[in-house]
Amino acid sequence: MGVLMSGVLAQAFWLVFDPYVLWVIFASAIFGLFVGAVPGLTATMATALLVPVTFFMPPVPAIASIVTATAMAIFAGDIPSCLLRMPGTPASAAYTDEAYALTKKGQGELALGAGLWFSILGGLFGTAVLIAAAPSLAEIALKFSSFEYFWLVVLGLASAVFLAIGNPLKGVVSLLLGLLIASQGLDNPAGFPRFTFGIAELAGGLTLIPIMIGMFAVSEILRSVSRIDQPWEMAQTKIGNVLHGMWGLTLRYPWQLLRGSAVGTAIGALPGAGADIAAWMSYAISKRFSKEPDKFGTGHIEGIIEAGASNNSALAGAWIPALVFGIPGDSITAIVIGVLYIKGLNPGPTIFMNNAPAIYAVFLVFILANLLMLPLGIAAIRAAKQMLRAPREVLLPVIVLFCIVGSFAINNSLFGVVLMLAFGVVGYFMEENGFPIAPAILGMVLGAMLEENFISSMIKADGRVLAFFERPIAGALGLLTIAVLTVPVLRRLLRS
């Protein structure tokens, strides 16, 4: 086993330390830093925009570019929080006011440095958990039948709804819309065409990538254009050695760092909730257990350390269910799963046997991306003022053109552009009215899997519902799902 393992690792090293792959990683890092640092452009958008480009790459560089760009973007989102009081990505929103308050107190350097340093440590923590947990989970998952998979999918969808911020009812509607879209086309157990309306383009089922470009990129651009009159006012701050004092902070707040990383990884691994929710939760936990909770909000570094580590660790955590079960842990991995299928790296427990070198290469890329964040992050902080001066009136239209070409390139068809436009508008209206987008995306990605496992379980059990609880793991998962679904409702009833 040891010999086999080292052989696989050697192969993985060869896959990653190839000049082309390293070049892709470097270019994606710059792209990710820029997208993350500019408010209104998000890490999920970076992923959606990268997919059409990765389409034409071999598997390892394709995945590497997404891993690197998202890691960089989540860190870079902290930069405008400190300088503009605007989160660069939603994952930094939880502590934007805190970071800006530090800048106002003349400690912008400290806030930026902590953002970078604890992003790296959190990212490495999440990566370590991913490397340790995913293969052993896969061993267990090998024994899963359609009953276990059915419950896993339901559990994932339920947690996506309840972890979303805001009205859970709107989360359910969003989820059902996603499932409805997933049920369109031929991809159902009976192979029967549904909702095709006799239109040729609809016969094969909707392509998800243009839909995601619409929901994550076009809707976000519409929102940015609607706010184009709001000026960006940059806070003045001197930036020298941003790493100064970081070691001291690490020794002073070790528990905050560990707790943030652990909570982030766990939230990341839960389907439907990603870096943004991880940061909100960790910031709240940090305040709750702090010795000086009254300092929070006045420019106190403690919450930034915990939440900053949390959002970067969530990125790696989200890959655990994505690789092992094909159930995405966040919106980014929801897009990634599509890429994995295109590249022949079908997610599932057997991926660690059939494609071991490629998967270990992805793990290596995670480590490499987090290490690369140190020099590139320092450079990005130095260049922040120039990056944030990029004129929005030029940037936004150019991104729309990239969205058009990207949506077209997936099937070389204008119908992709139609889908992108339609779902861009839908996504915009959903977000404006408090309907979270993540459950809809999860529904689209998991719809086919849910239906397939449900129908085949029902056929195996001959319609007996109790059969869903008869196998030990399936029974436990089933009870857990029912608890997740009923406890919040019961608590609400008891309170009112």
Place this chain on the structure above:
Amino acid sequence: MPGQKFGPAWFPGLIAVGLAICGALLIGSGMRQRRPWLAAPEWIRSPRARSGIGALLGGLVFYVLAADALGFHITAIVLLAVWIRLLGASWRVTLCVAVLATLVIHLSFYKLLRVPLPWGLLERWAF
């Protein structure tokens, strides 16, 4: 389908029931809040944002209708010019960026990645 207990209509039917229930609940809670049925977003008052959003949506529809006939390059330059100018850049910046961005996409997507972007009117001069 005959002979199958759980046919292809079963799953969408379940979703429809769920949506109907959630819709009814949302209407119920909406009625209790007594807020107006429709409210205009704040940006409607800003002429720059209004024309930007209108041009963006109209432009995308225009692209879908015109790209095959006019070709990618002409459509892209026209759309970029309209969008950038409407959002407030100077004419010089507008024209430079519109042409440059289209050129970059031509080189990266058409040349490097071999995406068959339509040439339309420029078919004879395709390069």
